[in-house]
Amino acid sequence: xxxxxxxxxxxxxxxxxxxxxxxxxxxxxxxxxxxxxxxxxxxxxxxxxxxxxxxxxxxxxxxxxxxxxxxxxxxxxxxxxxxxxxxxxxxxxxxxxxxxxxxxxxxxxxxx
Amino acid sequence: xxxxxxxxxxxxxxxxxxxxxxxxxxxxxxxxxxxxxxxxxxxxxxxxxxxxxxxxxxxxxxxxxxxxxxxxxxxxxxxxxxxxxxxxxxxxxxxxxxxxxxxxxxxxxxxx
Numbered sequence: 401x402x403x404x405x406x407x408x409x410x411x412x413x414x415x416x417x418x419x420x421x422x423x424x425x426x427x428x429x430x431x432x433x434x435x436x437x438x439x440x441x442x443x444x445x446x447x448x449x450x451x452x453x454x455x456x457x458x459x460x461x462x463x464x465x466x467x468x469x470x471x472x473x474x475x476x477x478x479x480x481x482x483x484x485x486x487x488x489x490x491x492x493x494x495x496x497x498x499x500x501x502x503x504x505x506x507x508x509x510x511x512x
Numbered sequence: 513x514x515x516x517x518x519x520x521x522x523x524x525x526x527x528x529x530x531x532x533x534x535x536x537x538x539x540x541x542x543x544x545x546x547x548x549x550x551x552x553x554x555x556x557x558x559x560x561x562x563x564x565x566x567x568x569x570x571x572x573x574x575x576x577x578x579x580x581x582x583x584x585x586x587x588x589x590x591x592x593x594x595x596x597x598x599x600x601x602x603x604x605x606x607x608x609x610x611x612x613x614x615x616x617x618x619x620x621x622x623x624x
Contacts, residue, residue: 404555431610442599442614443556450609458611490555494610498544498603500558501612 402426406491406504413481413511421476421507423491430496432474433458434466436487437506443490449474450496481511516600521619524594530587532618534600537581543604545576546612547585549596556599556614559585590622 404425413419423432431450435443435458445458447466455466463485465477474493478485488508492501517535524530536545546561560567560574562583567574573586587594599617603610 433609433611435614442616445611445613448609448611456609459613488553492555496610498561498605499610500546500548500561501556501610503555503557505555506553 404491404493404502404504406489406507408507409505410508411510413478413509415481415483415511417481418477418479419481419509420478421489421491421509423474423476423493423504425472425474425493425502427493427495427502428471429493429502430471431494432468433492433494433501434464434474434476435490435492436460436485437490438487446476446489481509483511485509486511516602516615518598518600518615518618520616521621523621523623524587524590526592526622526624527589530590530594530620530622532585532587532598532600532620533582534585535582536600536602539580539602540604541580543602545574545583546601546603547572547574548599548601548612548614549594550599550617551593551596559598590620592622592624594620595622596620 433448434446449468452471491504547559548556550556597617
């Protein structure tokens with residue numbers, strides 16, 4: 401049981417490049433989330449999904465797009481990366497209801 | 513969701529109990545208290561949650577005051593591996609998508 405798996409773990413992008421971060425969970429969780437964490441800061445919610453085919457904006461959605469075509473996968477896309485998007489990105493999933501989240505180990509992204 | 517207030521940092525001696533306080537004076541009757549922790553560079557880890565009654569699991573105990581305006585997370589025998597940032601979060605059951613809002617947390621340093 402792998403839990404929540406994020407790929408890649410590290411990436412360096414040039415300004416203007418695009419990329420997709422993949423999050424996969426094997427717990428059959430309905431809900432999935434993407435957070436970013438800047439150095440010395442708390443986590444901020446980018447986008448989330450309450451089920452296959454549905455997505456919604458979180459606190460800081462600008463510059464990102466997401467898709468959830470399959471229940472187990474939640475993709476985060478950066479169409480045109482900017483240095484301000486340098487951060488650690490965490491994916492999480494949860495069951496519907498008052499349950500806790502399971503987080504992935506993070507993707508460390510640097511945009512130069 | 514109600515806001516929370518936590519001390520910025522705390523120290524604890526190894527082997528002693530670590531008591532981490534959280535104030536949530538504006539909590540509503542149906543809002544839950546959640547605790548997570550984040551060990552350096554790792555994804556956050558769910559610890560425990562509760563509504564009214566005290567809760568205990570293999571990781572920690574959660575003590576919620578009778579008026580529910582504050583709570584304490586107790587790590588009964590802190591080890592060096594418990595050094596982390598601990599987040600107290602309040603969330604209602606009707607929060608769309610089970611979203612969690614992370615604040616600054618308490619940085620717990622367990623010392624030998």
